[in-house]
Amino acid sequence: MTPSSHGLTIIANRLPVQRVEHKDGFRWQTSPGGLVSSMIPVLRQGGRWIGWGGSHTQSLQPFRHEDIDLIPVSLQPEEVEHYYSGFSNRTLWPLFHDALRPPEFHRRWWRSYQNVNRKFAKIAAENMDPSGTCWVHDFHLQLLPSLLREQHPRAKIGFFLHIPFPPTELFAQLPWRVHLLEGMLGASLIGFQTPFGASNFRNVAERFLGAELDGDDIYYRGRKTKTGSFPISIDTESFEEMTRRPSIQAMARELRADLGGNRKILLGIDRLDYTKGIDMRLRAIETLLIANPNLAKEFVFIQVGVPSRENVPDYEELRSRIESIVGRINGRFGEPGRVPVQYLYRNLPIQSLVSYYMAADIMVITPLRDGMNLVAKEYVASKTNNEGCLILSEFTGAANEFQEALLVNPHDLDGVANTLYQAIKMGTAEGRRRMLSLRHKLHRNNVFHWSKNFLESLGELEVVRV
Ligand code: F6P
Numbered sequence: 001m002t003p004s005s006h007g008l009t010i011i012a013n014r015l016p017v018q019r020v021e022h023k024d025g026f027r028w029q030t031s032p033g034g035l036v037s038s039m040i041p042v043l044r045q046g047g048r049w050i051g052w053g054g055s056h057t058q059s060l061q062p063f064r065h066e067d068i069d070l071i072p073v074s075l076q077p078e079e080v081e082h083y084y085s086g087f088s089n090r091t092l093w094p095l096f097h098d099a100l101r102p103p104e105f106h107r108r109w110w111r112s113y114q115n116v117n118r119k120f121a122k123i124a125a126e127n128m129d130p131s132g133t134c135w136v137h138d139f140h141l142q143l144l145p146s147l148l149r150e151q152h153p154r155a156k157i158g159f160f161l162h163i164p165f166p167p168t169e170l171f172a173q174l175p176w177r178v179h180l181l182e183g184m185l186g187a188s189l190i191g192f193q194t195p196f197g198a199s200n201f202r203n204v205a206e207r208f209l210g211a212e213l214d215g216d217d218i219y220y221r222g223r224k225t226k227t228g229s230f231p232i233s234i235d236t237e238s239f240e241e242m243t244r245r246p247s248i249q250a251m252a253r254e255l256r257a258d259l260g261g262n263r264k265i266l267l268g269i270d271r272l273d274y275t276k277g278i279d280m281r282l283r284a285i286e287t288l289l290i291a292n293p294n295l296a297k298e299f300v301f302i303q304v305g306v307p308s309r310e311n312v313p314d315y316e317e318l319r320s321r322i323e324s325i326v327g328r329i330n331g332r333f334g335e336p337g338r339v340p341v342q343y344l345y346r347n348l349p350i351q352s353l354v355s356y357y358m359a360a361d362i363m364v365i366t367p368l369r370d371g372m373n374l375v376a377k378e379y380v381a382s383k384t385n386n387e388g389c390l391i392l393s394e395f396t397g398a399a400n401e402f403q404e405a406l407l408v409n410p411h412d413l414d415g416v417a418n419t420l421y422q423a424i425k426m427g428t429a430e431g432r433r434r435m436l437s438l439r440h441k442l443h444r445n446n447v448f449h450w451s452k453n454f455l456e457s458l459g460e461l462e463v464v465r466v
Helices: 034-044 077-096 107-127 144-151 177-184 195-209 236-243 246-258 278-291 293-297 313-333 350-359 374-382 413-425 428-444 447-460
Strands: 008-014 017-022 025-030 047-052 063-065 068-073 133-137 156-160 189-192 212-214 217-220 223-229 264-271 299-306 341-345 362-365 389-393 406-408
Touching: 008 034, 008 107, 025 063, 034 047, 034 068, 034 447, 047 107, 068 107, 077 107, 107 144, 133 144, 133 447, 144 156, 144 177, 156 447, 177 195, 189 195, 189 447, 195 212, 195 217, 195 223, 236 246, 236 350, 236 374, 246 350, 264 278, 264 350, 264 374, 264 413, 278 293, 278 299, 278 313, 278 413, 299 313, 299 350, 313 341, 350 374, 362 374, 362 413, 374 389, 374 428, 389 413, 389 428, 406 413
Parallel strands: 008 047, 008 133, 047 068, 133 156, 156 189, 189 223, 264 299, 264 362, 299 341, 362 389, 389 406
Antiparallel strands: 017 025, 063 068, 212 217, 217 223
16 A cells, blocks of 8 residues: 555546647646546545546656546557447447447457456556545446455445446347456445436346345345445536626627527537437427428527547447538528528537527437436536526436426437427426426535435445355
């Protein structure tokens, strides 16, 4: 144990920082997002974050950023290709998202996934307190809990899966299903976004490992693992604070004026991922316009697609498909100087996103499958005037909490088109009633409650053999 190894150890695929190039070199910038903002205050009291620094950062030494110790894991180009782009993004990602694209099973990707998990385990085991608390995140590192447990049997090891855990019929396809389950069961506590994910996991542990179940607890090879639903959230207060900034309010006003004062603003903001249902959403807009061509004067739909995993072929193909649907809709329903769909393919700073949320009358979030969807929570947090309307897919974790949203089945084009129509025509009283109730729910569970709940549950567990 090194002198600085006390406190919490967080292990995730990526470090909580991004490398930003400038003319004299580069600097590190804290990444946006709930996980990072919730962990930073905890880690400042002592602890470290272990993760990959990104593609252009080989052989990095540990460093401190904003009072937090960061321990980089270097990945070779072949590991990035096989462990990250391959097994994580082309095997596990589609398999855990309803096989929306056929998962690919390649033994060389699996070998690389095992090796990289071992690499993370070695670095983590050297840097953590053997009887301390260690929190492993997400699908890239599902073997890690057991690998750590072998080295530090007394550690409090927690695992949280940010994406959905699939039902038995899908998980069964994975040739290495037993290894993956055994890997996760090294943890004392495994958290999922919803009770459905937790229950899917318990079912496959029973079926493929012969593990014994007792309520939320799983007994396997003399150890007990607790499972539970811990829906992640956002730093609500920081979004509310941004809506009070005059500069952000001015951006929202400008956006509204630029888009034509009286038109309703519909908004979609997503990583450009096939799980997000952006192409289906555009086709629902098209369906709406075919049935009601006059509506083209009444609304504008802004879709922001944030570039993501651009070297994975399915993502490239999706981008061209989306661009072609946008062109088709605007070609048919646009007029000089006025198009119904405005599409932006880029990263936007968080301040701009908040100004978009503030300006938007209707937020359209229609993933085909999504672990949680924090954009839905960010939109609700930014509606401090209690106005606005959220259309939300039933297949998101957020729908479990946000029952007052207009819930839709994103595969049902007519159903989504009807809900879009209902939202455009909705009276202010109904909108307010729904938004107030969504905001009330959001305030009950911010990201600090989430991390506190998980860490307290982990802390209460005794690390015992049964
Ligand atoms: O939701 C899963 C997740 O891995 C997030 O943690 C991350 O922000 C997002 O997908 C994008 O992931 P990547 O690290 O592949 O860019």
